[in-house]
Amino acid sequence: MKTETSSIPASKLTVPAAGRDHIQGPIDAPMTLLEYGDYECPFCGAAYPIVKAVQQSLGDDLCFAFRNFPLTNMHPHAEHAxxxxxxxGAQAxxxxxxxxxxxxxTALDDKDLARYAAELGLDVPRLMSEVETGNxxxxxxxxxxxxxxxxxxxTPTFFVNGVRHDAGYDYDVLIAALLETAPKHA
Amino acid sequence: MTNETKYNQMYPRSGRSAALSPGTTAPDFTLQSTPDQTVSLSDFRGQPIVLVFYPADWSPVCGDQVTLYNEILPEFQSLGAELVGISVDGAWCHAAFSRDRKLHFPLLADFEPKGEVARLYGVYRQGDGVSERALFVVDAEGNIHWSHVSPIGVNPGAAGILAALEDLQEKKQQNQGEQKKGEKQEKEEAVK
Known part of the structure; x- marks a missing residue:
């Protein structure tokens, strides 16, 4: 039996999938960075500003995508977050x-989530009802x-240009890995 | 310092072991799962089981590894399989670790004689006094279908386990299909 069909094509498992993933930067950018992350994971929290800096440095040469990897037994707020x-995202x-x-x-309970939604000017009842029903x-x-x-x-696990990145996620390490493995232009 | 470096410093004394390979009958064992309960491999006959040998409770990579398997447990179960963790830690230590990580699968204590089950499976690190980080998928008949020994500081993830379990399920479905075909032919012949 093949398990449930996924909307991520097999060829796009380790690179951003157009029309499916949340991405920043052009989908056809020469370099790709894909993160699997958990909002309550402190290591992902530490990686967050580094990814921002990497994006800023590479600009439109980089397509960054984020996929969810919540460890819900360890992190009680990760799933709702x-x-x-x-x-x-459903409200763009x-x-x-x-x-x-x-x-x-450190503030990720449901009340906090509702507050953030309000601060971002979102439709709070809609957002919270989607969270509560697990839409x-x-x-x-x-x-x-x-x-x-x-x-x-x-978490976090990064895929750099489609390949799992096992070295650390310091700024210099990430940048070097992205540039070294970037597909060469013809 | 990476986890891998830490582990290599902590457990430097043993080379890689020769784990039992696919096709071998999985040696039966009975180990404590809690201070007052035991679990035997033969309890799981009739369904696949994943044996997860790991060096020690509380150490960083094991934490990630068991946490990961805990999250994937529903997928393992949807493939008809159960999963147990095995290390040389005692039952009380397992109880505390399991409670801390909110684990939904049993941890077995390969504690006395120390590492005996790991030895049976060829994954005991004699000099270091702990087991390898090793995975075995045992089929419904009690034979090893797949095994993998990871470098001691590297979390092997779950992709290999899932592929092995899917392979087992495909084989089972093929067998069932052939059985049905066989029964149908018998019936048809009886009618003739």
């Missing part, structure tokens, strides 16, 4: 919520299992 970001404000969550990792749970699980199948073993 991921659902809030996806629900914000995914990245604003993503950033807010990483900038406020986006299927997508989050799909992200998670895509990660598992491509070898994600903890």
């Amino acid at each position: 991921a659902e809030a970001a996806e629900a914000a 404000r995914f990245w604003e919520m993503h950033d807010t969550l990483y900038e406020n990792q 986006h749970r299927g997508r989050i699980r799909e992200d998670f299992m895509a990660g598992v199948r491509s070898g994600v073993n903890g």
